[in-house]
Amino acid sequence: MNEYKTIKRVIFILLITCLSIPQSWADSWKEITYADPTIFVENGKYYLTGTRNWEPYGFAVLESTDLKHWTVANGDSLQLILRKGDHVFGERGFWAPQYLKEKNTYYFTYTANEQTVIASSKSVFGPFRQKEIKPIDASAKNIDSFLFKDDDGTYYLYHVRFNKGNYLWVAEFDMKKGSIKPETLKQCMDCTEPWEKTPNYKSAPIMEGPTVMKWNGLYYLFYSANHFMNIDYSVGYATSSSPFGPWKKHPNSPIIHRSLVGENGSGHGDVFKGLDGRYYYVYHVHNTDTKVQPRKTRIVPMVLQKENGVYSITIDKEQVINPVWK
Numbered sequence: 001m002n003e004y005k006t007i008k009r010v011i012f013i014l015l016i017t018c019l020s021i022p023q024s025w026a027d028s029w030k031e032i033t034y035a036d037p038t039i040f041v042e043n044g045k046y047y048l049t050g051t052r053n054w055e056p057y058g059f060a061v062l063e064s065t066d067l068k069h070w071t072v073a074n075g076d077s078l079q080l081i082l083r084k085g086d087h088v089f090g091e092r093g094f095w096a097p098q099y100l101k102e103k104n105t106y107y108f109t110y111t112a113n114e115q116t117v118i119a120s121s122k123s124v125f126g127p128f129r130q131k132e133i134k135p136i137d138a139s140a141k142n143i144d145s146f147l148f149k150d151d152d153g154t155y156y157l158y159h160v161r162f163n164k165g166n167y168l169w170v171a172e173f174d175m176k177k178g179s180i181k182p183e184t185l186k187q188c189m190d191c192t193e194p195w196e197k198t199p200n201y202k203s204a205p206i207m208e209g210p211t212v213m214k215w216n217g218l219y220y221l222f223y224s225a226n227h228f229m230n231i232d233y234s235v236g237y238a239t240s241s242s243p244f245g246p247w248k249k250h251p252n253s254p255i256i257h258r259s260l261v262g263e264n265g266s267g268h269g270d271v272f273k274g275l276d277g278r279y280y281y282v283y284h285v286h287n288t289d290t291k292v293q294p295r296k297t298r299i300v301p302m303v304l305q306k307e308n309g310v311y312s313i314t315i316d317k318e319q320v321i322n323p324v325w326k
Contacts, residue, residue: 040099081126165205201230209268224267
């Protein structure tokens with residue numbers, strides 16, 4: 001009898017404890033842990049995908065209407081939009097995805113086996129597959145693809161290539177063939193600024209995670225610098241009057257950094273326009289101050305103020321969103 005009373009007392013205490021947990025603590029248990037994230041916006045909904053790094057390998061998508069609360073898309077238990085072995089290239093390292101829609105076709109670029117890949121589907125939920133299973137450019141290792149369509153219909157593939165470090169490159173892209181035009185390959189820039197190479201984690205120079213936007217005829221190249229395990233992993237941007245550069249790094253950089261958002265390893269994401277008409281940057285951060293993995297997803301509003309014809313970009317650091325499972 002005494003044991004029964006003791007059990008009831010323990011259950012009661014646990015129940016009261018759970019009910020008294022602050023909402024912020026409860027939300028931290030439900031945080032989304034997609035690294036290298038991207039958000040696609042369509043028909044009043046947001047679709048989030050990113051690097052998962054667990055079985056089954058590939059990419060899953062979540063959906064939301066408010067950017068804070070996310071559910072498994074399309075009512076599935078796990079909405080895998082691209083799966084290893086299902087008519088796609090790659091056995092390992094499924095990283096850094098991007099959506100692009102053209103007419104009635106959705107395109108999906110990603111990294112696998114340290115190669116950039118493009119697949120397609122007629123649905124935002126996939127499955128994304130390839131007619132011919134191959135990487136975009138098998139001539140050398142290349143990762144972190146971002147496919148950009150210019151106003152004249154020309155496509156450009158921004159991505160990362162290795163040469164004693166990670167560097168940003170661009171090449172014109174042939175959408176019909178699914179390959180770059182190698183004669184147009186050009187390195188975008190070098191690692192030159194102190195914020196791009198801090199000593200908090202020893203590594204070769206690293207510039208990665210490109211996103212390109214075009215506003216009022218000017219190209220804006222957003223990128224991350226430092227090793228992702230560095231607490232100073234962060235985001236900056238550069239501008240150019242041409243998709244090939246030359247690129248001028250903006251003095252506001254970095255616009256996302258631990259000193260601004262309050263969390264280590266803040267970087268590698270994507271720019272998107274929200275349903276409210278504002279631009280946002282979605283990115284990842286380290287799990288805690290002492291632990292990198294699994295990296296957590298974050299979203300922050302961007303503030304664009306024009307100065308001498310160029311947007312001086314900052315973030316609304318008081319409005320950082322911590323996405324959680326609904």
